[in-house]
Every structure is written in C-alpha cells, then in structure tokens.
Amino acid sequence: MTNSPRQRLSASNRRAQLLEVAMSVFADGGFASTTMEEIAHRAGVTKPVLYQHFPSKAALYRELLATVTTEVSAAILAAANEADGPRDQVVKGLTAFFSYVASHNPEFLLLYDRTGWHDAHASDPVHSIEDELIERIDPLIDAGLDPMHRRVLAAAVVSMAEGVGRRWLVGGPPVSPSTMQERSEGLAQVVAQLAWSGLRGIQPTETSPSSERTS
Helix, strand or coil: CCCCCCCCCCHHHHHHHHHHHHHHHHHHHHHHHCCHHHHHHHHCCCHHHHHHHCCCHHHHHHHHHHHHHHHHHHHHHHHHHCCCCHHHHHHHHHHHHHHHHHHCHHHHHHHCCHHHHHHCCCCCCHHHHHHHHHHHHHHHCCCCCCHHHHHHHHHHHHHHHHHHHHHHHCCCCCCCHHHHHHHHHHHHHHHHHHHHHHHCCCCCCCCCCCCCCCC
16 A cells, blocks of 8 residues: 655745644744754654745744734734724723633743743844733823833733733633633733722822932
8 A cells, every 4th residue: 555645735835834833843842942853843844845944943933923923913903993992992902812812822832932032032022012902001091190100000911911811821721712712801801900990099109110210
C-alpha cells in the first residue's frame, strides 16, 4: 500500500499554516525553549522551507505578535464603536477583550509572554492594546484631575482587566463557545462596576502623578 502524495500548498497558504503552527508551539513552550526545528516538524515541513518564509525565529515571533496585536485592537475598537454611550463603550470594549482571550488562549499567552517579546527584540505589544482600552476609560474619569492623573487611573483599570482575563479565562477546562461568551460578558460587567465604584471616590490631590519631585 502506497502513501498518497502530500498536498502542496500555495505560498500564501503555506505561510498561514506555518504561522498557525508556530502560534501553538510558542504558546506551549515560550520563545526561548522553542526551536525552528520543532516548528518545522510540527508543520510537516523541512527547516529550509520554514526559513524560506521567515528568516529567523525572532522574525517569525514578531510577525505573530503584530498579528495578535492588530486583531485585539480591532476587536476592541469595533465593539466600542457599536456602543450607545461612553460607559457602554467601556463595557463593550472589555467584553471584546475578554472574548478574544477566551477564544484565543494561545494568542493571549504569546502576547503576555514578556520574556518572549523581549528576547525577540520586539517592542512591547501589549502597549497598543492597553492604549486602546485606556482611550475608552480616560474620558469617563471626570473628577477635576489633570490628564496624567486620569491616564494613570485608566491604566490601573486596564491592568485589572488583564489580571482578571489571565485568572478566569486562560487554562481552564474547555467549555462551549456560548458559555465562554456569557462568562466574558459577565466579567466585563463586574470589572466595569468595580471601576466605576472606585473612580467615584477619586478626588484631586496636591501631588499628582505628573507633578515633578523636588529635593
């Protein structure tokens, strides 16, 4: 009995396949422990074929980071643009973020592997995603604060959301997409409510985050 010939993929399809496999391998082992040989083996190609598409492991990793960053930012922006008002923008933006985390665990693990992007000589990919969420939250912090003070508080809310995402949406037992979507929406509501409750108690202070320290 002879084996059927392996199907040849077009260059674009092969590249997409390699990116998908690499995402899974990097998420499993991290940047430092992953080798191009392992990625090629998992993809069913030779290392020369892999190097035809990506000149180095770092270049491959950086492309994956750029793809994930674009996807998350686009999801947040699209959701916020469908909102009815400023507060709904934040809830929908957080829901989009949690939904992405829930349905793209390998991408999320890649994104938040700070050792990985550092070793790959990439800029911090999380900054642009954080900025997208901060832009939605900042205008709602109306307590007579200077702009930098508002940005610090908005960043604190975003960091809280990231921590919740890691704790409740990554690495748990598999559940149905509908259940995960409900969970994402519930988490967004909880984080948003906590943020509003805390922000209502914020008052201007004499020393703000933007004030210069004097000796």
